[in-house]
Amino acid sequence: MDTGSREIEVNLTVNGKKVTVTCPANTRLLDLLRDYLHLTGTKEGCGIGECGACTVIMDGKAVNSCLVLAGSADGSEIITIEGMEKDGKLHPIQEAFVRNNAIQCGFCTPGMVMSAKALLDANPDPTEEEIKIGISGNLCRCTGYKQIVDAIKEAAEVLRRRTA
Amino acid sequence: MQGGAVITAEAMKSCDREPVVSQMPGEAIPEGQRSDGRYCVVNKPVPRVDAYEKVTGRAKYAADIYFPNMLYGKVLRSRYSHARILSVDTSAAEAMPGVYCVLTAKDLPGEQSWSTYLFLAGDEVRYTGDAIAMVAAETPQIAEEAIRAIKVEYEPLPGVYSIEEALAEGALQVQDYAPGNIVRNTHWPVRKGNVEEGFAKSDVIIEREYRTQYIEHAYIEPEAAVVVPNPVDGSVTVYGSLQNPFMTRRAVAVALGTQIGKVHVIQQTLGGSFGGKEEVMGLMCGRAAVMAVKTGRPVKMVNTREESFLESAKRHPFRLRYKVGATRDGKIQAFEAELVDEGGAYNSQAQFMNWRACVHTTGCYEIPNVKVDVYAVHTNKVYGGAMRGYSSPQVIFGQESLMDELAEALGMDPVELRLKNAFRPGSVTATGHKLEGQSVPLVDLIKRVLDETDFFAVRERYRKEREEAAQSTGAPEGRLRKGIGLAASFRGCGLGAESPDATGAFVAVMDDGSVLIRSGLTDNGQGLSTAHAQIVAEELGVKIEDIVYQRVDTSSIPDGGMTVASRGTFTGGRAMLGAAREVKKALFEVAARMLECDPEDLTSAEGIIFVKGDPSRSITFKEVANRAFWSGREVSKLFWFIPPDLPWDRPTGQGPAFPTYAYACVVAEVQVDMETGAVDVLKVTAGHDVGMAINPALAKGQIYGGIAMGMGMAIMEEVEFSDGDILNPNFDEYIIPTSMDVPEAKPILYESDDPVGPFRAKSLGEGAMECVAAAIANAVADATGRRIRELPLNLERVLLGKSLKRGKGGASK
Numbered sequence: 015m016d017t018g019s020r021e022i023e024v025n026l027t028v029n030g031k032k033v034t035v036t037c038p039a040n041t042r043l044l045d046l047l048r049d050y051l052h053l054t055g056t057k058e059g060c061g062i063g064e065c066g067a068c069t070v071i072m073d074g075k076a077v078n079s080c081l082v083l084a085g086s087a088d089g090s091e092i093i094t095i096e097g098m099e100k101d102g103k104l105h106p107i108q109e110a111f112v113r114n115n116a117i118q119c120g121f122c123t124p125g126m127v128m129s130a131k132a133l134l135d136a137n138p139d140p141t142e143e144e145i146k147i148g149i150s151g152n153l154c155r156c157t158g159y160k161q162i163v164d165a166i167k168e169a170a171e172v173l174r175r176r177t178a
Numbered sequence: 179m180q181g182g183a184v185i186t187a188e189a190m191k192s193c194d195r196e197p198v199v200s201q202m203p204g205e206a207i208p209e210g211q212r213s214d215g216r217y218c219v220v221n222k223p224v225p226r227v228d229a230y231e232k233v234t235g236r237a238k239y240a241a242d243i244y245f246p247n248m249l250y251g252k253v254l255r256s257r258y259s260h261a262r263i264l265s266v267d268t269s270a271a272e273a274m275p276g277v278y279c280v281l282t283a284k285d286l287p288g289e290q291s292w293s294t295y296l297f298l299a300g301d302e303v304r305y306t307g308d309a310i311a312m313v314a315a316e317t318p319q320i321a322e323e324a325i326r327a328i329k330v331e332y333e334p335l336p337g338v339y340s341i342e343e344a345l346a347e348g349a350l351q352v353q354d355y356a357p358g359n360i361v362r363n364t365h366w367p368v369r370k371g372n373v374e375e376g377f378a379k380s381d382v383i384i385e386r387e388y389r390t391q392y393i394e395h396a397y398i399e400p401e402a403a404v405v406v407p408n409p410v411d412g413s414v415t416v417y418g419s420l421q422n423p424f425m426t427r428r429a430v431a432v433a434l435g436t437q438i439g440k441v442h443v444i445q446q447t448l449g450g451s452f453g454g455k456e457e458v459m460g461l462m463c464g465r466a467a468v469m470a471v472k473t474g475r476p477v478k479m480v481n482t483r484e485e486s487f488l489e490s491a492k493r494h495p496f497r498l499r500y501k502v503g504a505t506r507d508g509k510i511q512a513f514e515a516e517l518v519d520e521g522g523a524y525n526s527q528a529q530f531m532n533w534r535a536c537v538h539t540t541g542c543y544e545i546p547n548v549k550v551d552v553y554a555v556h557t558n559k560v561y562g563g564a565m566r567g568y569s570s571p572q573v574i575f576g577q578e579s580l581m582d583e584l585a586e587a588l589g590m591d592p593v594e595l596r597l598k599n600a601f602r603p604g605s606v607t608a609t610g611h612k613l614e615g616q617s618v619p620l621v622d623l624i625k626r627v628l629d630e631t632d633f634f635a636v637r638e639r640y641r642k643e644r645e646e647a648a649q650s651t652g653a654p655e656g657r658l659r660k661g662i663g664l665a666a667s668f669r670g671c672g673l674g675a676e677s678p679d680a681t682g683a684f685v686a687v688m689d690d691g692s693v694l695i696r697s698g699l700t701d702n703g704q705g706l707s708t709a710h711a712q713i714v715a716e717e718l719g720v721k722i723e724d725i726v727y728q729r730v731d732t733s734s735i736p737d738g739g740m741t742v743a744s745r746g747t748f749t750g751g752r753a754m755l756g757a758a759r760e761v762k763k764a765l766f767e768v769a770a771r772m773l774e775c776d777p778e779d780l781t782s783a784e785g786i787i788f789v790k791g792d793p794s795r796s797i798t799f800k801e802v803a804n805r806a807f808w809s810g811r812e813v814s815k816l817f818w819f820i821p822p823d824l825p826w827d828r829p830t831g832q833g834p835a836f837p838t839y840a841y842a843c844v845v846a847e848v849q850v851d852m853e854t855g856a857v858d859v860l861k862v863t864a865g866h867d868v869g870m871a872i873n874p875a876l877a878k879g880q881i882y883g884g885i886a887m888g889m890g891m892a893i894m895e896e897v898e899f900s901d902g903d904i905l906n907p908n909f910d911e912y913i914i915p916t917s918m919d920v921p922e923a924k925p926i927l928y929e930s931d932d933p934v935g936p937f938r939a940k941s942l943g944e945g946a947m948e949c950v951a952a953a954i955a956n957a958v959a960d961a962t963g964r965r966i967r968e969l970p971l972n973l974e975r976v977l978l979g980k981s982l983k984r985g986k987g988g989a990s991k
């Protein structure tokens with residue numbers, strides 16, 4: 015319990031901005047983002063790495079931020095849902111989510127979008143099966159996933175056309 | 179000509195404004211009219227109005243709210259499912275730095291309970307979710323440590339843990355006020371005709387028992403609330419993840435011992451609810467409010483997933499017993515049923531669930547002789563509550579399995595048996611409701627789904643495949659066996675005769691032409707705000723972008739009842755339509771003066787008001803709104819919609835239960851691994867009589883989600899107990915469907931001309947999941963040749979035909 019109260023300093027880049035946070039050593043990356051930086055787009059659904067609502071991209075990889083200690087994120091580069099919009103324009107993945115009605119209550123949406131980004135960054139032309147695997151760590155209770163998978167498929171196409 | 183507003187070709191094309199059908203209840207729809215192309219905004223897949231805020235992470239859910247000086251609340255829950263509390267020692271917790279209050283039952287300023295649920299238990303705990311003490315502290319960590327520092331001395335007591343134990347002779351009484359452990363007010367009988375005579379006439383009679391399980395809502399957002407005290411007048415403001423803000427307001431007032439009007443509740447974006455964020459939220463907000471007033475500081479409470487499992491209501495498990503008789507020709511002559519649900523330790527909503535259950539017990543079939551009894555029992559387990567479909571998914575699982583079993587006993591095709599007995603226009607339901615003046619498209623809907631799935635051919639193909647596999651492997655049955663099954667249902671729209679179904683809506687036109695709308699019903703993620711915005715935009719003839727929707731705020735709109743029973747669109751939509759109509763009337767009077775014509779000659783679309791048949795005489799909605807406002811016209815309206823009374827005779831369960839019914843037919847295709855018992859749901863085709871879909875994209879979203887949830891109920895999900903302890907309180911052990919599990923899903927939006935709902939819409943949200951488990955169970959029976967009468971159809975049940983768990987009707991009891 016005392017390890018928790020020891021304060022540490024964490025330096026990291028969040029959505030392109032360098033930040034320094036002083037927090038107890040047992041703070042999770044999820045708490046750092048939400049409670050210290052007030053980036054509340056990243057959600058907590060289970061706290062044990064099962065639901066994916068807390069997904070962020072850390073050094074290019076999708077991670078469950080509820081399983082990452084803030085200290086171990088020191089020096090890393092984090093992208094959260096708040097970093098997806100550029101100059102007031104939605105990212106193509108976000109646009110596709112809106113167009114395909116891939117959003118109901120929206121609680122899983124930020125994590126889904128981040129997992130989709132990590133997937134498409136690594137694999138710009140995924141099959142439907144690969145998309146399903148890519149978001150299989152993100153639980154959604156509302157949508158039945160169909161419109162989410164459709165959205166990611168469409169976003170992949172838009173992104174490919176853009177780089178082509 | 180005024181204004182010179184231009185009607186876009188698009189506006190003229192996309193909506194042929196004549197005739198516009200947006201009837202109020204009772205008004206007839208001209209024969210044969212369909213919605214195709216007649217509307218500008220409704221019946222179109224417009225994007226959700228809240229899509230942008232949600233996809234960017236900007237939407238504020240309750241846990242996303244922070245206030246300066248805020249404290250964090252936590253509760254201590256019982257270690258036992260039934261025990262006497264001998265003493266509680268809070269001194270160590272109180273002494274901890276950063277702790278601002280530690281309260282037990284004796285410190286509560288108002289009532290100890292709301293309905294029957296306890297804010298804090300005093301001398302007895304009746305299930306493991308019961309709270310004994312609560313703490314507010316500087317950080318969540320300190321609050322947790324303080325909770326751990328509280329010492330409770332218990333005297334463990336024996337408990338009641340199943341329907342059978344609850345009903346046993348001399349059983350322990352869970353609640354003093356509930357003799358025989360029967361939950362108060364939950365017995366609902368239905369008596370139609372004479373079942374003895376019906377059975378005497380029958381050639382075939384079968385008796386069966388089915389069971390369903392405890393299910394968690396598993397909304398991904400755990401419960402959260404922040405309560406801010408106002409030291410000036412003693413009022414509080416509550417921000418929370420609430421399905422029913424007005425119920426929460428009552429609970430908070432009761433906890434504080436204050437007037438209802440002093441509690442101001444603002445619903446936050448809701449991360450899913452499905453009926454669940456109700457009792458548990460009343461308790462959470464009541465507790466937080468007490469601590470906020472006590473400390474004079476905002477108090478935030480956020481449940482962990484485990485806490486959510488412990489205290490939130492569950493889907494009631496049912497024991498379903500039937501006796502049904504039919505003549506050789508397949509006409510069902512008599513239907514007798516006893517349905518018992520497990521209500522858990524407290525009130526549990528079973529009094530309402532069971533009414534809906536009694537209405538729907540016999541399914542969508544006309545049966546002359548019916549005897550039904552439904553009641554609920556208390557146990558020392560978490561209480562049941564509303565969950566998507568209310569009691570129907572359980573009841574339909576039993577009743578639609580029974581239909582297949584009856585067909586088998588008759589040597590008849592189960593589809594033929596259904597079609598023979600299915601409701602048609604003019605049929606009389608089990609509650610004596612003659613289905614007139616409403617659409618009853620069940621037979622056509624079933625046929626449409628059979629066509630789309632090529633049901634008979636697929637069934638035959640699977641049968642052949644199974645035979646061939648059996649021959650080629652030499653095994654009595656192939657290893658992977660496919661099967662197909664069907665289930666059908668009807669569902670009363672709205673609350674019906676259960677309780678008053680009135681609700682209000684507020685529509686206010688601003689002088690810039692924008693339109694503010696407010697409902698007393700909540701958007702739980704299902705898209706109600708979008709549906710309401712579409713209804714108002716359509717009626718006023720403005721663009722959907724011109725509508726501004728504000729979340730439910732209990733101080734800004736009268737209490738319009740609960741957002742339950744899929745009444746958001748069906749009932750709330752009618753209130754919206756009523757308010758929009760009155761506002762429109764005032765605006766058209768102003769516009770008529772500006773255009774020098776008669777108000778009756780006007781129509782509007784896409785923000786332009788124009789003379790019917792002469793769109794060159796037009797003016798913008800904005801100009802009219804501005805003129806109307808500054809000339810002092812009333813351009814905002816609070817409309818109160820009251821549906822006609824539905825009489826109900828309780829002793830016989832006879833009466834017109836609902837204003838209208840929505841029909842569904844679902845076909846499931848499965849593959850069963852006969853070596854492991856694993857069930858793979860390959861495809862689900864769901865046909866739903868939606869009346870008219872206000873938003874087809876959202877309607878399909880409801881169906882996809884309903885299929886996934888129904889599949890979870892059928893083969894995956896079960897809250898497991900050891901006596902009263904929940905054994906799987908997080909998503910590592912309570913498994914809900916992932917993207918890899920869901921079947922191919924095919925929704926069919928079947929439109930029918932029903933004069934009751936707004937723009938002919940019927941309820942859909944709950945219907946979307948209610949048939950799915952039943953269809954899957956029938957498909958598994960088709961594949962395996964073995965009928966499993968208990969959910970979920972997990973490995974051991976499919977393989978062995980029974981559960982290995984204790985207390986589950988299994989082998990090792």
Ligand code: FES
Nearest residue numbers: 059061063066080
């Ligand atoms: S909160 Fe991190 S995976 Fe669920």
Ligand code: FES
Nearest residue numbers: 119122154155156
């Ligand atoms: S949209 Fe509600 S959990 Fe995914």
